[in-house]
Amino acid sequence: MRQRAPQPVMAHLQELRSRLIKASLAVVVGAIVAFVFRNWIFDVLARPYDRVVADHDLAFFRPTEAFTIFMRLSLFGGFILASPVVIWQTWAFVSPALTRRERRVVIPIVGTLVILFLGGIAFGYWSLDRGLQFLVGFGGDKLEPVIGGNDYLSFAIRFLLVFGISFEFPVFVYAAAAMGLVGWRKLAAGRRWAVLAIVTIGAVLTPSGDPLTLLLLSVPLYVLYEATIWLVRFTLRR
Numbered sequence: 001m002r003q004r005a006p007q008p009v010m011a012h013l014q015e016l017r018s019r020l021i022k023a024s025l026a027v028v029v030g031a032i033v034a035f036v037f038r039n040w041i042f043d044v045l046a047r048p049y050d051r052v053v054a055d056h057d058l059a060f061f062r063p064t065e066a067f068t069i070f071m072r073l074s075l076f077g078g079f080i081l082a083s084p085v086v087i088w089q090t091w092a093f094v095s096p097a098l099t100r101r102e103r104r105v106v107i108p109i110v111g112t113l114v115i116l117f118l119g120g121i122a123f124g125y126w127s128l129d130r131g132l133q134f135l136v137g138f139g140g141d142k143l144e145p146v147i148g149g150n151d152y153l154s155f156a157i158r159f160l161l162v163f164g165i166s167f168e169f170p171v172f173v174y175a176a177a178a179m180g181l182v183g184w185r186k187l188a189a190g191r192r193w194a195v196l197a198i199v200t201i202g203a204v205l206t207p208s209g210d211p212l213t214l215l216l217l218s219v220p221l222y223v224l225y226e227a228t229i230w231l232v233r234f235t236l237r238r
Contacts, residue, residue, distance in 0.1 A: 019089040026085035027078045034077025035039060038070045041077050045156050048129030049147070054134055058149035069149050076157050080121065084114045109171055109178075116167045118226075123220060124163025131213040158207040166205065166221060170228040177232040184233035185226075194225050 004151075029208060034041060060066050091110045136145050176182050187194075195218075202217045 015093060022091040023086045025084070026082035026089075027171060029078070030081030031078025033081060035070070035074040037077070038073055039071050041154075042057045042070070042116060045073070045153060048125075048132055048156070049152055050152045051129050052132045053145050053147070056147070057147055058152055060149050065148070065150050069153055072150075072153065072157070080118075087113050087117075108165065109175055113168055113171050116171060117164045117208070120164035120167030121160050124160040125165070127163070127216040128159055131159070131210065131216065134210055134212040151152055155207055159213075162205045162207065166217060167224065169221065170224040171217075173225070173228050174232060177236055184229050184236075187229045187232065191225075195222060198222055198225070 049058065060069065087110055093108075139145060173182070173187065177187070196220045198218050199214065201223070202214050206213045206217060206234070
């Protein structure tokens with residue numbers, strides 16, 4: 001299969017700069033849109049807190065904190081909105097190094113990356129109030145929850161991003177199989193190592209470190225790993 005002729009290092013750097021600028025502009029535009037809907041985004045992210053801690057509103061403790069919270073929300077929303085563009089620009093930078101056959105495989109992979117990222121965000125949101133309930137419940141009758149808005153939203157955003165990014169890993173496993181680096185038999189034989197890697201990385205990445213959140217993250221990741229084995233087996237036949 002033909003590949004594009006090698007380019008000088010400066011040409012690669014210029015290409016990278018162009019892709020980064022386009023991705024950054026997409027995030028900026030998305031952040032502007034998210035800023036317009038900042039109150040709605042805040043309500044959505046605060047809903048799990050309201051369900052768990054119904055009698056205490058989120059608070060801020062510094063004059064600048066409310067402004068900082070909404071700027072962070074806008075940036076987070078902008079990144080979510082721009083994620084298809086960011087992933088596409090990443091693909092566009094990498095694609096010249098791939099063969100024509102590999103490019104045909106990667107194009108649907110890019111779409112799958114977007115779907116899995118957004119699916120991970122959605123599953124993380126579903127898990128958020130369950131993890132929060134587990135953590136707040138430790139206070140019992142001895143400790144009263146008085147949580148700052150900045151602390152809660154930082155926790156919630158990191159929680160969602162961890163789920164969104166973690167759900168991407170099956171795509172890279174499938175891509176490695178598509179390029180002939182691994183096969184379904186090797187993936188099946190490595191199940192125990194996959195479980196160990198999923199649990200270990202999940203324990204490091206989860207913002208709370210509690211066992212319930214780790215379970216909520218690890219179980220769907222292992223299910224995705226098993227699904228990837230079957231997908232490799234019946235689509236790539238390797």
